[in-house]
Amino acid sequence: MLTDVLPRPPAITRAEYHQRRDTLMAQLLTNAAVILPGGSLVTRSNDSEYTFRQSSDFYYLTGISEPDALLVLLPGREAGQSVVFCQDRDPTMEAWTGRRLGAQGVITAHGIDQAFENAEREAMMPELLAGRELLYLPLDHDGALDIAEEALSQAKAGQRRGLPALKGWMDVNPLIHAMRQIKSEAEIALLRHATAISAHAHVRAMCTARPGLSEYQLQAELEHEFVWQGGSGPAYSTIVGGGANACVLHYIENSAPLADGELVLIDAGAEFELYAGDITRTFPVSGRFNDAQRALYQVVLHAQERAVAAIQPGVTLADIHKGVVADLTAGLIELGLLEGELQTCIDEQHYRRFYLHSTSHWLGLDVHDVGTYRLNADTPRPLEPGMVLTVEPGLYIPDETDIPVAYRGIGIRIEDNVVVTNQGHEVLTDQVPKRVADIEALMASD
Numbered sequence: 134m135l136t137d138v139l140p141r142p143p144a145i146t147r148a149e150y151h152q153r154r155d156t157l158m159a160q161l162l163t164n165a166a167v168i169l170p171g172g173s174l175v176t177r178s179n180d181s182e183y184t185f186r187q188s189s190d191f192y193y194l195t196g197i198s199e200p201d202a203l204l205v206l207l208p209g210r211e212a213g214q215s216v217v218f219c220q221d222r223d224p225t226m227e228a229w230t231g232r233r234l235g236a237q238g239v240i241t242a243h244g245i246d247q248a249f250e251n252a253e254r255e256a257m258m259p260e261l262l263a264g265r266e267l268l269y270l271p272l273d274h275d276g277a278l279d280i281a282e283e284a285l286s287q288a289k290a291g292q293r294r295g296l297p298a299l300k301g302w303m304d305v306n307p308l309i310h311a312m313r314q315i316k317s318e319a320e321i322a323l324l325r326h327a328t329a330i331s332a333h334a335h336v337r338a339m340c341t342a343r344p345g346l347s348e349y350q351l352q353a354e355l356e357h358e359f360v361w362q363g364g365s366g367p368a369y370s371t372i373v374g375g376g377a378n379a380c381v382l383h384y385i386e387n388s389a390p391l392a393d394g395e396l397v398l399i400d401a402g403a404e405f406e407l408y409a410g411d412i413t414r415t416f417p418v419s420g421r422f423n424d425a426q427r428a429l430y431q432v433v434l435h436a437q438e439r440a441v442a443a444i445q446p447g448v449t450l451a452d453i454h455k456g457v458v459a460d461l462t463a464g465l466i467e468l469g470l471l472e473g474e475l476q477t478c479i480d481e482q483h484y485r486r487f488y489l490h491s492t493s494h495w496l497g498l499d500v501h502d503v504g505t506y507r508l509n510a511d512t513p514r515p516l517e518p519g520m521v522l523t524v525e526p527g528l529y530i531p532d533e534t535d536i537p538v539a540y541r542g543i544g545i546r547i548e549d550n551v552v553v554t555n556q557g558h559e560v561l562t563d564q565v566p567k568r569v570a571d572i573e574a575l576m577a578s579d
């Protein structure tokens with residue numbers, strides 16, 4: 134099955150990366166520097182590594198996708214405020230593992246003010262950090278304290294010349310993560326593309342599904358489409374759960390056969406230019422819902438559609454989750470899966486037997502993207518234009534004897550990706566059918 138290749142959106146410009154570094158520097162206390170390491174290769178087995186994926190924060194500020202790079206930001210420095218250390222050029226290694234940017238490439242391709250190879254780092258850092266009183270580091274980084282200690286000893290070179298001493302360090306993450314939480318137009322275009330690829334893949338899997346195939350064969354359809362469309366692959370481990378496997382929230386074995394009469398839940402998204410799609414659809418393996426499946430599906434769909442419709446600036450994720458809980462609980466009572474008063478079932482959290490995750494998370498360079506969910510302990514954060522989130526209610530009915538047989542072992546989740554706009558919202562993933570009639574019509578058409 135060949136599908137049309139979707140037109141690629143433009144890459145983030147060098148000017149935008151420059152602007153991001155300036156915005157970060159403008160927030161630093163005076164006389165400070167930022168030190169931000171990029172990612173490194175990770176061993177997969179013996180001497181083979183996983184495909185390199187740049188750390189999201191480093192990529193956000195540089196656009197550089199090589200391992201073992203380090204960004205230093207030095208506000209006010211005349212010789213250049215942004216400095217990158219990068220892998221040493223090495224013709225032998227490059228013959229094995231691919232071309233490297235080198236210092237000149239970092240400057241010309243990425244608009245960094247100054248760049249050096251890593252071999253020069255030890256000699257250069259004391260000079261760069263001389264007189265800086267405060268370091269901003271990613272404190273959750275494994276090597277953060279090593280970097281801080283190294284900087285402390287390097288700062289002594291400046292002190293000997295009478296320059297101010299290094300006084301301490303702070304976490305740079307909250308500043309970068311607050312910036313990443315509000316997406317630019319160019320980022321939204323990349324997310325639109327990552328989600329469009331993901332949507333194509335889900336349609337492809339829906340059209341392919343039939344009894345007798347196995348879960349991994351739908352995984353293969355999805356991941357083929359991700360790469361065919363120019364994505365780097367899945368943004369997270371693809372979940373294909375047939376029947377009761379759909380009730381395991383992070384089921385990634387994808388090894389079971391798909392049975393006639395069962396539903397299959399697919400939670401899968403492509404990564405494009407490091408931006409993630411994150412779509413879930415649940416549909417009948419054979420193309421037709423039975424009555425119990427349809428009834429339960431309608432409860433989730435109703436909650437999901439109302440949650441998406443409520444998205445606009447000022448609303449909070451807590452509000453959205455609360456609405457979903459109320460809608461799911463009402464549906465569970467109607468179907469006889471819960472008993473009692475609606476408000477009591479909500480207050481006493483009876484729904485948690487069937488729905489135990491939250492409704493939304495931020496989406497961006499990370500599938501569970503960075504950014505705060507609360508302004509403080511008591512106040513959820515209101516949505517703002519440029520935020521991107523998922524809406525993913527579900528119901529997971531255990532295979533237990535007090536449950537009517539028809540509902541046992543059914544798992545349903547419906548997940549869309551949504552941008553908050555000035556006017557309200559834009560759904561990025563509505564190319565994949567989610568209404569019962571639309572799913573059945575698509576599956577009947579192939």
Ligand code: GLY
Pocket residue numbers: 369400401411494500525548
């Ligand atoms: N695929 C992970 C999630 O939906 O959050």
Ligand code: MN
Pocket residue numbers: 400401411412413548
């Ligand atoms: Mn998901």
Ligand code: MN
Pocket residue numbers: 411494523525548
């Ligand atoms: Mn999600």
